[in-house]
Amino acid sequence: MSAHLTKRTAIVTGASAGIGEAVARTLATDGATVVLNARRETTLSEVVGSINAQIGQEVSTYAAGDCADLVVIESMFTAAESTFGRQADLVVVNAGRGLDGSVLTSDPEQWEEMIRTNLLGAARLMRAAAERMLAAVPDSEHWQDHPRDIVVIGSVVGRNVSPFSSAYGATKFAIHGLTEGLRREVASRGIRVTLIEPAFVESEFQDVAGYDRDWVKGVFDKIGPVLAPADIARTISFVASQPAHVHLSDVLVRPTRQEYP
Ligand SMILES: NC(=O)c1ccc[n+]([C@@H]2O[C@H](COP(=O)([O-])OP(=O)(O)OC[C@H]3O[C@@H](n4cnc5c(N)ncnc54)[C@H](OP(=O)(O)O)[C@@H]3O)[C@@H](O)[C@H]2O)c1
Numbered sequence: 001m002s003a004h005l006t007k008r009t010a011i012v013t014g015a016s017a018g019i020g021e022a023v024a025r026t027l028a029t030d031g032a033t034v035v036l037n038a039r040r041e042t043t044l045s046e047v048v049g050s051i052n053a054q055i056g057q058e059v060s061t062y063a064a065g066d067c068a069d070l071v072v073i074e075s076m077f078t079a080a081e082s083t084f085g086r087q088a089d090l091v092v093v094n095a096g097r098g099l100d101g102s103v104l105t106s107d108p109e110q111w112e113e114m115i116r117t118n119l120l121g122a123a124r125l126m127r128a129a130a131e132r133m134l135a136a137v138p139d140s141e142h143w144q145d146h147p148r149d150i151v152v153i154g155s156v157v158g159r160n161v162s163p164f165s166s167a168y169g170a171t172k173f174a175i176h177g178l179t180e181g182l183r184r185e186v187a188s189r190g191i192r193v194t195l196i197e198p199a200f201v202e203s204e205f206q207d208v209a210g211y212d213r214d215w216v217k218g219v220f221d222k223i224g225p226v227l228a229p230a231d232i233a234r235t236i237s238f239v240a241s242q243p244a245h246v247h248l249s250d251v252l253v254r255p256t257r258q259e260y261p
Contacts, residue, residue, distance in 0.1 A: 004241040006031035008147075009086040011076045013067045013125065014095030016043040018203030019153065022229035023092055023236055025051055028059045030237050033084040035076050036062040038095065058083070067095040068121030073128050087136055090240050091129035093122045093152040093175075098209030099168040106167040107210070118171035126150055126182055126193075133191050143190025147244040150191065151236055152179045156199040156252060160261035168209065183249060192247045194239055199254040199261070200226040223258040 010027045014020035016038035024034045028051045038044050041064040051060040063079040065072030080088040096118045099106050133148045157165055158172025176195060183193035200223065206216045220226050232253060239248045 003031035005090075005237065008032040008090050008240065009080050009084050009088050010034045010090040010092060011037065011080060011088045011125075011129075012092040012094060013037040013076075013121070015062075016040045016047060018205060019198070019201060019229045019232045020092070020094040021047055022233035023094060024060060025054075026230065026233035026237050027090070027092075027240075028055055030241070032059070032090065033080075033086070034060045035079045035083070035088065036060060037064065037067060037072065037076050038062075039064065039066060066117075066121070068116045068124060070124060073125055076125075077128065077132060087132060088129070089133065089136075089146065090149045091125065091151070092236060093125050093129075093150065095121060096153065096171075097168075098165060098205050098211075100165065100210040100212075102163055102166045106165075111167065114168065115171055118168075119174050122152060122175050123178055126152065126178060130182060130186055130191065130193075134186065134189060137189050137191070144244040147240070147242075148191045149240045150182065150193045151239065152193070152195055153232075154179065154195050154197045156197050156254065156261050159197055159252070162261040165209070180250075187247075190244060192239075192249070194248065195250045196232060196235060196239075197250070197252040198227060198232050199252075199258050201229060201232060202226050203229055223255055226255045226258070227253060 010032045012020050012024045015024045015036035024036045028034050036044055044062040048060045048062050052058050061079050061083045063075040099110055099114050129150050137143050154176050155172040157169035158176045179195045
């Protein structure tokens with residue numbers, strides 16, 4: 001086990017599957033203690049059990065529930081302090097969902113849940129994390145002693161308009177703006193706010209979004225191998241392990257053969 005994140009305590013939302021699960025596993029392997037969040041409590045509990053068994057210590061725990069619920073958000077920070085005795089200093093804002101289609105073709109019945117999860121949930125957690133991190137660095141003198149990171153999972157379709165998922169992409173355009181806005185707000189206090197923009201990652205995302213499976217297979221055959229959740233997890237671990245004065249603030253990760261978006 002490489003231990004470059006020892007002394008770091010992370011919160012990872014959307015950690016019962018896909019990118020979030022891989023991020024939680026990688027951060028724990030790299031030495032961090034981790035609070036996992038998602039709605040499926042049984043799955044979360046199994047992931048936590050498997051991480052702890054792999055590391056041989058209680059390095060992870062969970063706070064289950066909707067990532068946009070303020071009580072659940074509070075419980076993530078409380079779990080970090082009560083289980084690990086430390087304030088979270090690496091918050092990965094990952095929970096989210098896709099939605100097939102454009103303004104005209106996507107299912108409008110799903111807009112509200114998508115916007116609540118992808119935008120409201122992300123914004124609330126970013127604010128809660130920033131408030132706590134700012135309170136923990138009362139002056140700007142000692143920020144280099146202790147890196148603090150808020151890492152937000154955006155998307156390549158939050159930078160390029162993609163007609164096949166423009167409704168979903170709009171939520172990612174919105175959090176790209178929030179992420180850069182928050183970065184400018186807290187950078188002088190030594191807090192890094194980072195945007196990760198994945199392109200195609202194979203996960204439960206494609207089914208949840210409602211993409212046609214034959215279409216997905218066609219795209220993956222054409223541009224594959226596509227990214228695995230572990231590829232994004234490795235990127236986040238690399239970003240967070242930089243010295244406090246180094247900030248990789250915006251990282252777009254594509255499968256090599258994906259030309260666009
Ligand atoms: N896969 C891609 O191609 C891709 C590309 C770019 C960006 N992204 C972004 O990457 C992030 C993770 O996606 P993924 O590919 O890992 O998808 P995934 O495999 O479907 O995982 C999504 C995770 O989010 C959780 N989640 C969903 N709604 C939630 C809510 N309201 N509260 C708490 N947790 C919630 C899910 O768990 P529960 O169901 O247990 O709650 C699950 O753990 C998302 O923000 C997505 O937009 C994905």
